[in-house]
Structures are given as C-alpha cells and as structure tokens.
Amino acid sequence: MRILHVNKFLYRRGGAEGYLLDLSELQRAAGHDVEYWGMDHPDNLPGLPLADTFAPHVELEPAPGGLAGLAASARMVWSPASGRGLARALDRFRPDVVHFHNVYHQLSPSVLRPVRARGITSVMTLHDYKLACPSYQMLSHGAVCERCVGGSTLNAVRERCKSGSLGASAVLALESGLHRRLHAYDAVDRFVSPSHFLREVMVRAGMAPERIVTLANVVSGGEEAPVPSPPAGPGAGARFVFAGRLSPEKGVDTLVRAVGGAPDGIGLDVAGDGPSRAELEALAAQVAPGRVHFHGRLDKAQVADLVRRSVAMVVPSRWYENQPMTILEAFAAATPVVATDLGGMPELVRDGVEGHLVPPNDAEALARVLGGLAADPDGARAMGSRARERFTAEFTGEVHLAGLAAVYDEARRASERGRAHTTTEG
Incomplete structure (x- = not known):
C-alpha cells in the first residue's frame, strides 16, 4: 500500500x-x-x-x-x-x-x-x-x-x-x-x-x-524486553522524569513544586524545551535548588535512557491530555507513571496498577505520591512490570x-x- x-x-x-x-x-x-x-x-x-x-x-x-x-x-x-x-x-x-x-x-x-x-x-x-x-x-x-x-x-x-x-x-x-x-x-x-x-x-x-x-x-522500539534498572530509594538519589513540551498546560510548575516538597534525595530530570523553560528554571532554583536538571531537547534514545533509570514517569498536565506518547514509552520501558486524572490518561494509568493518578495543580498530593514511590522501590518495580504487560498486550x-x-x-x-x-x- x-x-x-x-x-x-x-x-x-x-x-x-x-x-x-x-x-x-x-x-x-x-x-x-x-x-x-x-x-x-x-x-x-x-x-x-x-x-x-x-x-x-x-x-x-x-x-x-x-x-x-x-x-x-x-x-x-x-x-x-x-x-x-x-x-x-x-x-x-x-x-x-x-x-x-x-x-x-x-x-x-x-x-x-x-x-x-x-x-x-x-x-x-x-x-x-x-x-x-x-x-x-x-x-x-x-x-x-x-x-x-x-x-x-x-x-x-x-x-x-x-x-x-x-x-x-x-x-x-x-x-x-x-x-x-x-x-x-x-x-x-x-x-x-x-x-x-x-x-x-x-x-x-x-x-x-x-x-x-x-x-x-x-510507539516503536518497545517490542524488545527492557533492560531492568531498579529504582533506588531516596537515600541513593531517587529520580523521576518528565518528557515533553515546556508550556503552561503541561503542569511542570506543579511538578517542580512537588519535588521541592518531597523528601530529601528525590530529584527530577526534565527532557524537553518550550516557552516556559526560563520561568521553570527560575522556579526550580527557588523551591527545589539542585534537585531539578533541565536537559533540553533530547533524542529518542536519550529520553528512553532517562525513563529506564527513573522511579517513574510523571505527567502532571492540567489539561485534558488525549493519549500522551510519553506514557506508552514509559510502559514499554517497564516504568510506572504518575499522571493527573484528566482526559484520556485514566484509560491508560489505573491507580495503583500501572502507577498513580493525582488531581491536577495539587503539588502536595503529587509530592506524597513521589515520596511513597521512592520509599518503596519494590512496589514501583511491580507497577512497572504491570505497565510492561499492558504495553505488550495492547500497544505494540x-x-x-x-x-x-x-x-x-x-x-x-x-x-x-x-x-x-x-x-x-x-
């Protein structure tokens, strides 16, 4: 054809x-x-x-x-x-x-x-x-x-x-x-x-x-079994990842505030660029100094490496996301997802199964979820395994x-x- x-x-x-x-x-x-x-x-x-x-x-x-x-x-x-x-x-x-x-x-x-x-x-x-x-x-x-x-x-x-x-x-x-x-x-x-x-x-x-x-x-390239990279506890520097456009509707400001309010040792990798980057960098320096790394735009392999090494992918959007590709990429990498309960995301992330759902614009609730996942690496791994099973069954x-x-x-x-x-x- x-x-x-x-x-x-x-x-x-x-x-x-x-x-x-x-x-x-x-x-x-x-x-x-x-x-x-x-x-x-x-x-x-x-x-x-x-x-x-x-x-x-x-x-x-x-x-x-x-x-x-x-x-x-x-x-x-x-x-x-x-x-x-x-x-x-x-x-x-x-x-x-x-x-x-x-x-x-x-x-x-x-x-x-x-x-x-x-x-x-x-x-x-x-x-x-x-x-x-x-x-x-x-x-x-x-x-x-x-x-x-x-x-x-x-x-x-x-x-x-x-x-x-x-x-x-x-x-x-x-x-x-x-x-x-x-x-x-x-x-x-x-x-x-x-x-x-x-x-x-x-x-x-x-x-x-x-x-x-x-x-x-x-998403392509996810059919092969991922190389496991066990998430560490907060004492060893547990890191979460966001990948996407840095614009207001994505809610990254809420995520940055959540990282600042999360237990010590929790950090965030931000992959992507956009009109809000300078504002977000200033916010991170104020509320989460030294805990947020802005990588800019990365290629697909680099993003996949960050996702594989993270405790969870975070999608903190404040708008009705349709079906974010980043969630499918995380599932392919056996990485759980923390997402807001808006739009099509609850169809992908079942709370407590492949990750967690949180209300939008609620930094305190998000901080609690991040802290809980970082403190329970075995539970995070189990969610990642279920996410991978879901990917294999539905999204190849x-x-x-x-x-x-x-x-x-x-x-x-x-x-x-x-x-x-x-x-x-x-």
Whole structure:
C-alpha cells in the first residue's frame, strides 16, 4: 500500500510527530511505501522526496504583526498554497490512502480538497481537541473549559482563551467558526481517536459517532524486553522524569513544586524545551535548588535512557491530555507513571496498577505520591512490570498496524460509497 502522511511539522517536535514517525517506521517495516508531506521548515527531516511541493514556511508562535499577521490569519482559515502543493504531491506519489495528522493553522483544511477531488481514501488521527475547541486545549486561563464543545466559538473571544489576547482569540474563534459552518472536515472519510474520552468530546461537538474509530497510539522500539534498572530509594538519589513540551498546560510548575516538597534525595530530570523553560528554571532554583536538571531537547534514545533509570514517569498536565506518547514509552520501558486524572490518561494509568493518578495543580498530593514511590522501590518495580504487560498486550506495533489496517479498509469503503452517491446525484 502507498501511504502519504500529512502533518504540518515533519520532525520529532511533540507527541503527534512522534506518533507519525514511529508509525511510518512500522509501516515501512511491514512492506508499505510511505512518504511525508507538510510545511517547509528548517528542522524537517532531511532529504524528503516531496519537499519541493511543501506548503510555504510560516511562524505563528509568536504570531507576526502587521500585514504579515493578517496574511497568516487568512492562511489559517484557508491556504490555497497548501492545497496546490499537496495536489502536486498526490499526482507525483499517487497514494492509496492519505493519513492526516495536525493540519490546523499552518496548512488549513484546504489540503483535504485535492484528496477528495481525486477520490483518494483519507483518514485523520485526532491528536487534540481542535475540532471542538478553537484553542485546541479546552483550557481557559489555566482551568478546564468546555464552553465551545457544542456551543459557539465566540466563547473563545469572551474568555480570551488564547494567551489572554482579544485579537488572537478572535482569530481562532473566526477560524473554527468558519470551518464548522462550512463543514470543512467532512471530507475526511474516517477519524481515529486515540482515547475514548476524546471520541466522546467530538461526538458532543457534533461529529457523527460512526465516523470516529477509537484506536490507541503506538510507539516503536518497545517490542524488545527492557533492560531492568531498579529504582533506588531516596537515600541513593531517587529520580523521576518528565518528557515533553515546556508550556503552561503541561503542569511542570506543579511538578517542580512537588519535588521541592518531597523528601530529601528525590530529584527530577526534565527532557524537553518550550516557552516556559526560563520561568521553570527560575522556579526550580527557588523551591527545589539542585534537585531539578533541565536537559533540553533530547533524542529518542536519550529520553528512553532517562525513563529506564527513573522511579517513574510523571505527567502532571492540567489539561485534558488525549493519549500522551510519553506514557506508552514509559510502559514499554517497564516504568510506572504518575499522571493527573484528566482526559484520556485514566484509560491508560489505573491507580495503583500501572502507577498513580493525582488531581491536577495539587503539588502536595503529587509530592506524597513521589515520596511513597521512592520509599518503596519494590512496589514501583511491580507497577512497572504491570505497565510492561499492558504495553505488550495492547500497544505494540503489531496490534496497532492490524487495527489501523481495519480503519483504512473502512475508510476506503466509506470513500467508495461517497463517490457512488455523488455519481448517482449527478
């Protein structure tokens, strides 16, 4: 099968890109012909065959000002250049299926039109809540918010959900409102939701249930049995790990405060970068001096080494995480997970089984859990073993590819029915 993956970024930037690259590796190993299409970006993987057809590069964080800002806003709603570029890539590569990922803002739903026009099967993995929430996080000023789910996108303007900015929030509300009114994403044959929670949100937002299939994500390289690295007690320097983007919704500030309030000897390794890094480093120096090490962006092998040597992976998010790839990576490494009880995470981490669940924004509760795990290395190891068993049963490449093949087949049938209906009407 010839598969074209479409995502705005084509380098290991976050969970969506990690899934995209891992899935492509698995599909190629299974004998499929796989290529990428996205936005031109200096960090993209080198030597991509379709790079000359990519959408033009635009920076939206921070958003440009003046006329450039107006042009970027228009591009978020509809990007003719993106549609034309993907059309050229389709005619050159001739895929059997186009698998969309994060196309919002930099690419826009204009990329769906040439796929539908050519009668090519399309699937889209939902990595966040963008189709239900203009700012995609379902957060308003640090608190969980569901006002736009099934409601007006103007709520984003009233709440100033985007960085407290009236203008930026208005742009997002306009973008999402127009896309909803125009049914811009109806061109997708089937959507894949990595969690039941996200699927339920999308159904409440008006998406037909039969168009969404729940299929857990996958990480590659976890099929081999991990090399055990027993967690140490606090006296020997027990360390926990966070891996991900350093931005407010991730709740790393709560984790840093928890480490500062945990028993002596407990430390934290932070792998990742982002807009909150300087602020978090200053906070760590104040409340947990010498106990938090910021590594910056690491490659996959380096992150895996940190995870393997840690007592537990910590995912302290204050937003509705869908299905964090870091949790699956920890499970593959036989490492337990401490996560907040939000979004799709309770579907993965069962409290007391593969790790622990804690309330969001509660540094004291998190500190108690970290201290308990560090003081009981045998219990932590047992949780890690159960996490590994869960990974082997549910999240391997073999399991995921079988499920995705069924989704592709269902999407193909839906596409054929759609074309037959259009022909009959014509």
